[in-house]
Amino acid sequence: MWHxxxxxxxxxxxxxxxxxxxxxxxxxxxxxxxxxCEKPGFLGTDFDNLRVAIAVVTxxxxxxIVMSAMLAWRQWGFGTDDPPHDDPTRRDRxxxxxxxxxxxxxxxxxxxxxxxxxxxxxxxxxx
Amino acid sequence: xxxALDPAGEEASQxxxxxxxxxxxxxxxxxxxxxxxxxxxxxxxxxxxxQAAARLIPWAGGVLPVTVxxxxxxxxxxxxxxxxxxxxxxxxxxxxxxVGSQFWWHVAYRRPDxxxxxxxxxxxxxxxxxxEFSLTxxxxxxxxxxxxxxxxxxxxxxxxxxxxLLATKAGTxxxxxxxxxxxxHAHMAFPAIAMEPADFEAWLAARSRxxxxxxxxxxxxxxxxxxxxxxxxxxxxxxxxxxxxxDLSHVGSRLTIGAGLLENDVEALERFIVHPxxxxxxxxxxxxxxxxxxxxxxxxxxxxxLQ
Numbered sequence: 001m002w003h004x005x006x007x008x009x010x011x012x013x014x015x016x017x018x019x020x021x022x023x024x025x026x027x028x029x030x031x032x033x034x035x036x037c038e039k040p041g042f043l044g045t046d047f048d049n050l051r052v053a054i055a056v057v058t059x060x061x062x063x064x065i066v067m068s069a070m071l072a073w074r075q076w077g078f079g080t081d082d083p084p085h086d087d088p089t090r091r092d093r094x095x096x097x098x099x100x101x102x103x104x105x106x107x108x109x110x111x112x113x114x115x116x117x118x119x120x121x122x123x124x125x126x127x
Numbered sequence: 128x129x130x131a132l133d134p135a136g137e138e139a140s141q142x143x144x145x146x147x148x149x150x151x152x153x154x155x156x157x158x159x160x161x162x163x164x165x166x167x168x169x170x171x172x173x174x175x176x177x178q179a180a181a182r183l184i185p186w187a188g189g190v191l192p193v194t195v196x197x198x199x200x201x202x203x204x205x206x207x208x209x210x211x212x213x214x215x216x217x218x219x220x221x222x223x224x225x226v227g228s229q230f231w232w233h234v235a236y237r238r239p240d241x242x243x244x245x246x247x248x249x250x251x252x253x254x255x256x257x258x259e260f261s262l263t264x265x266x267x268x269x270x271x272x273x274x275x276x277x278x279x280x281x282x283x284x285x286x287x288x289x290x291x292l293l294a295t296k297a298g299t300x301x302x303x304x305x306x307x308x309x310x311x312h313a314h315m316a317f318p319a320i321a322m323e324p325a326d327f328e329a330w331l332a333a334r335s336r337x338x339x340x341x342x343x344x345x346x347x348x349x350x351x352x353x354x355x356x357x358x359x360x361x362x363x364x365x366x367x368x369x370x371x372x373x374d375l376s377h378v379g380s381r382l383t384i385g386a387g388l389l390e391n392d393v394e395a396l397e398r399f400i401v402h403p404x405x406x407x408x409x410x411x412x413x414x415x416x417x418x419x420x421x422x423x424x425x426x427x428x429x430x431x432x433l434q
Contacts, residue, residue: 082181110193114200121204 014075015101017068018108025061025112029054029119037125051119058116065109072101129303131274135296135321138210138277145206152199163187210278212257212291223250224261227269227282229308229409230315231373231386236331244334245361247373248386250319253327254297260290270306273319279305294321301387310409316387337364338377340432347429350422354415362433372412379433385410396427 036043036050043050073079075098085096134140175183226233236244250273252258262271264282271290272279275298280290304315322330341348341364348365351357356375357367363376378384381391385407389395401423403412415423 106189110197114197117197117200118204118207121201122208124208 012097014068014071015097015104018065018101018105021061021064021068022108022111022115025057026115028057029115033119033125047124051123054116054119058112061112062109065105065112069102069105069109072098072105074098076102129274129301134275135294135298135300136273136276137293137295138212139275140295141206141210142278145203148202149199152195156195212293220257220259221253222259222261223252224263225250225271225282226263226265227271227304227308227315228265229267229411230304230311230407232271232315232317233265233370233373236334238331242335244331245363245370245374245376246334246381247375248317248383249381250302250317251327251330252292252294252319252321253324254294254321256324257291257293260292262288262290267308268306269304269308269315271302272305273300273302275300276319276321281306297321297323299382303387311407314386314388314407316383318382318387320382334377338362338379338433340379340429340434341365343432344425344429347425347427347432350418350426351429354418354426356426359412375430375433377433379431391431393424393427393431396430397423400426 032043032053033050036047076095077098081095083096083099085092085099131139132143132146134143220239222237224233224235224237232248232250234246234248234250236246238244260271260280262280262282263286264284266284268284269282270279271282273292276294277290277292280288282288298321300319300321302317302319304312306312308315341362351362351367352365357365357369359369359372360375361368361370362374367375373386379391383389384391384395385399385403388407389399399406400415401418402414402416403410404414418426
């Protein structure tokens with residue numbers, strides 16, 4: 001299935017993909033909940049709609065983070081080399097970036113779940 | 128004194144349980160970290176193998192903290208909705224309105240039949256019945272907190288916050304303003320008395336009528352009127368009807384005066400009337416130093432008689 005993924009990207013931007021998804025997911029959840037609870041005429045009044053929307057956004061965010069993690073894993077050489085990858089070579093730079101991206105993806109994955117967790121338990125907003 | 132760890136209400140006992148779960152959880156993690164560092168620095172005294180490190184770091188540094196934090200977070204979030212329960216809007220029950228002011232509490236009991244009982248600086252509620260509070264402020268942000276019964280809720284000018292409490296044990300607890308509101312913030316307290324439902328109903332019924340003590344100590348009542356105390360205070364059954372200051376309709380039966388400041392007796396009433404700001408800095412009630420000792424004693428006796 002690896003041929004389905006884009007070719008390896010020689011850019012630092014892949015490093016930030018997962019944290020950016022985390023940040024956007026955080027904003028969508030919090031801003032969405034704030035608008036939903038403050039403006040009942042705008043997005044409706046059924047709180048379950050908001051919870052479903054957060055579930056969908058969370059699934060999308062997790063999928064994007066998993067995608068980022070898979071790319072990072074490939075860039076890291078599927079774990080064939082051990083860290084710290086600190087030689088001044090192009091190969092070590094690539095491996096280091098892949099490893100750092102993989103770790104950031106793991107952190108972002110957990111953070112997105114923590115951000116969405118309240119919607120699992122909180123069933124109403126009080127007006 | 129008040130304590131959130133000695134709960135007498137449903138919400139407070141959940142808060143106390145949450146506190147103990149988090150404290151014990153934190154202590155266990157702390158002990159494990161200390162033991163691990165002692166093991167590494169005192170007993171082992173040599174580096175572990177790379178394979179062991181490669182196992183230890185992801186499991187002890189990644190999987191374990193994530194699992195523990197997820198469990199604690201999920202427990203706290205699961206508890207959250209029940210910490211802020213709200214009475215069924217279709218089921219009309221007792222509602223208590225509280226308005227915070229520097230540095231006292233206006234209290235109005237709104238009964239389901241539409242009648243109201245006005246009081247101040249003391250909260251009474253029936254054991255075993257959920258009571259809904261409507262909280263707002265007349266000047267700045269205060270916070271209404273009875274640690275033994277539940278969490279705190281802010282009183283915000285121009286906004287009405289709701290809080291619902293269920294007392295499970297009869298007793299007298301202390302409530303306290305929990306948001307700094309000025310120089311006498313610490314002295315903005317009140318007794319909260321959880322009573323058996325029948326006693327509470329009898330108490331409320333008695334408070335819905337003017338005090339039987341109105342007729343006694345007439346000289347004191349005359350002085351109360353001469354000094355125009357009714358410009359700020361309300362006494363049910365008299366012409367004093369202002370709500371600028373605390374309601375005094377049954378002030379003699381309250382446990383404290385000055386919003387939890389002094390035990391309620393004639394001597395304390397005299398001390399408070401003669402110079403309120405010396406006992407309670409920032410109090411807007413003027414001093415009555417021009418009154419003679421005899422006049423003070425008469426007013427205090429009349430007020431103490433308003434049972």
